[in-house]
Amino acid sequence: MYHKLTTVTSVFLLVALSIISWGYSAQAETTLIMGTGLPGGNYYKLGQLLADAVNKYTAQTGIRIKPRPTDGSFSNLKGLQDGEFQLGITQADAEYMAWNGKGHWAKNGKFKGLRTVYELYTEAVTCVATVESGIKTCADFRGKRVALGTEGSGTHINALEALSTCWLKPSDLGQALSVNPPQAVKLMTQGKLDAFFYTVGHPNNQLRKFIANYGRASMVPFMPTKAMSSQAPYYQKYFIWASDYPGLRNHGMKVDTFGIPSFLVTTDKVPAKIIYEIGRIFLSQLEYFKRNLPPMREVDPPERQSKRDLHWGVSAPFHEGIKKLSKERGIR
Ligand code: GLU
16 A cells, blocks of 8 residues: 555656656747957956856746857957847947947948847956056057957957047057957066057956056056047046056056946847846846946946936947836836
C-alpha cells in the first residue's frame, strides 16, 4: 500500500513537474545582444550591470541580455542598424548624427528605426597629457603625438571637435594615432605618446588607476566655442573634478571642458513589452547601478526630473515601451 502510494505520488509529481517545466519552456526566451564599449570603460561595466539586473528575472520575464564589448558609440549604433544588436549605449552627438544621417554617419543614411530608452549620465571630453609634453592648452598640441580614438568610438569625433576649438587638424599634430584609450595608456607608459583623448563619464576607474600609477599626467582644458554650443543640441559646458583623480598634476580644483549626455538605445524592431520590462527593472535597480558605477549617480527616476532634463539632447524618439512606462508613472 505504502509502495503503491509513493508510486502514485511520484507519477503525479513527475507530471506536475513536467507541466511546470513545459510551462517555462513554452515562454520563449528573447535574447537581446547589447553593444557596450571597451573593457575598463563605463559602457562595458554598465552592460554587465544591466545584464545582471535583467537576467536575474529571466525565468519570470523571458528576457535575457548578453553584453558585447565594442569600440563605443558608433560601433553600437552600427550594430543596431545592421540588426546585430538590439540594445546599445551611445553619446548624444552620435545619436544625433545617426538619426539625422549627418557628419560621421552620413555614409550610412538616416537611421529611422533608432529609439531612445533612457538618458544616462554626462560624459566629458577628456584629454590626458604627460607633464613632459608641455601640453597645457589646446594650442600646445601642434607637433605632438596624440591618440584620437578609433573610428567606432564617440571619443574620435570629440577629439576632432576639441582640436577644432583652437583651429587645429590631425595633420597639425606630430602623429595622429587611431588607437583606443586602453592602447593609449600602454603607449604613454612606454614613453611613446604625449596625450590621448577619451570621452567618458567621471570618475572612471581605469583612468583613475592609470593617473595614480603614472604620476606625471595632467588633463587639458577645453573651451567649447559659441558656434559649437549653438549648433549642436547636445554639448554643454562641463568640468571634471581634479579630486576624482589622485596624482593628477593640474593646478586648481577642476578642469573645464565640454560634456555630452549618454543614452541607452534600441530599435523600433524590439517589441514594446520587452523594452517596458527592461525599463521597469532598470529604474527599480537604480541604486544598484549607482553603487557599482559612480557616474550613474547622476541618473534619476523620471518623476524626479524636469521635462527638459528628460529630453535634453535626445534626437531619436523614445521607444513605445518607455512611453508606456512613463505614462504609467504620470510623465508625458
Ligand atoms: N563615450 C565613449 C565612446 O563612445 C565610450 C565610453 C565608455 O566606454 O565608457 O567612445
